[in-house]
Amino acid sequence: KLSFAFGNGQTMVNVSNFHGVASFVVLFICSCAYLRRVPRLRPVIDHKTNGPLSIIHKAALVGMRLPNIMALACLALAAYTLAS
DSSP states (O other), rough: OEEETTTTTTEEEEEESSSHEEEEEEEEHHHHHOOOOOOOTTTHHHHOSSTTHHHHHHHHHHHHOOHHHHHHHHHHHHHHHHHH
């Protein structure tokens, strides 16, 4: 069981099942794509194309190039969360 705590520990992401992993990946990709659109942060994200921080650049590219698929993934996760 793997959990990530952000901030003061109030927000937790449980990645022990598929729903937790899918929601973490979708939210990470959407957040990176949003941060890439911020003019002051774009050079920072685009500069890191190699190394361990390149995952942010790659996630931002996925979010920018496949916005329709990411929107459908967000809607599917929202529907699943509301149904369960």
